[in-house]
Amino acid sequence: MLKLTGTKFEQLPVSGLKWVSDLQYFDGPLVSYFRHARTDDAYIKYWVDCDDDIDRWMWVRVTENDILRLSNKVETLDRVIPRKCQDDFVYFVDVGPKSQSVVLIYITDIPQEYTPDKDAVLSPERTNNDKTFPILIEEDLEPQDLTDIPRVFRQAYSILYLLSPKHVVSREKFLSHPWRGGFSSVHFYNEVESIVPDRAQFAFQKIQYASPGFMRFSLDRPTAEMVSHCVGLISQRGSEARRAYHSLGSYIHTNKLNKLKRQDPGWASHKTELVRRTKALLESLEIDKPTEVIAMAPRPFEAAKIARSIFKRLNKLATFQEDGLITLPKD
């Protein structure tokens, strides 16, 4: 192991650090996230070296924003350690079977061997206990954006939760819900959110309003990642979802279906085409068994409106992301 020269301590002069999660783990932790119990400061405990008896770790104080970006793979470790360290120094701790020694070293004196290689992406293993998800803020947001982004995300999250084949009971409850009258998106999403079970309800945990900053929510993480995935489907070049959305909208517009009276006998001639185009839109968003979703609505026209409303919410998030205002982490 390299000889380290710096200010020595008998023990780490920071106490009250609580383990939160491992950001890199293989047969033991290699990069871990700790929080200070009193100040709430974020620390990374980073494994750097060993010999037959001793493991050497580096303690680095960072920001929670950096932790979120690392753990969601939108930031590489070499861009955080050591350059994003919140102090001018780090601590190296040598841990042996019976003793430990601590050395404070200035960031500029950290041996290169003890820093991450370029573009080092961490692979944190998600546990079933991980019920949080961040939206990362990349640029200054307008006050209206701060309201719109979580609202739109919540609506997209809630509908995708209920449509997931993994949530059999909730999906069944949603598909058998007695929808009445025409389609009003406010009414629809209020009801949708009320059907999501308490354990998966979307709730605000924390916002750090800065650029970069973050909003953090408690929710069902796999569904949140599904939202992010669907946003990606819309954003990709030659998006099938965008094509299907415009195809359905074009049919409604060309045939003036928004102005057609509910009792008009002309609806019968549009049923097949509305179902076909709605199904194509739902399939492009990888929604399971779209025919069941279409059958849930009173008529194919309402089903088309529901499908279009899902796309609109995802597309709004895609626009925020394409404009560089936010990043939605992917699995």
Next chain:
Amino acid sequence: MAKSAPGLKYAEEMANYDDCPPPDCNGYDGAAYRWVFDPITHKCFWPHGKLWPNQERTKCCDGWGLSFFVSAETAKARFLAIIKSNRNAYKKLGTHLAKGKITPTHGLATEANSKTGHFTLFEHAGIRLRDEFQIIEPLIV
């Protein structure tokens, strides 16, 4: 206290944890790849709970299993990813890639991760995996 896992090499230690081995473990039958040192010693097949008893969070069910990969490609990809984040990790985890064949007689295996190809084997008592594996290439060049 969890149920014991009779017949496994570390049944006594594993009895301290719930669902250990995990209930969905099965026999694995096929080629397997593991990071080792050159020359291969028995220590290359010690579970990390035994190898580093004082290390944090190795005192868990996985601590009494051995890490393998289903292919050389997945084994090398994971190794390279870890070496990028922790340059000296080879000193702890291995310097060479070894290949062997694992059968259900060797123990109970978790389902291989579909992305990383990683799985954990909980050895049966009396198994000597060192004799079943040969080095096929260095991981550090």
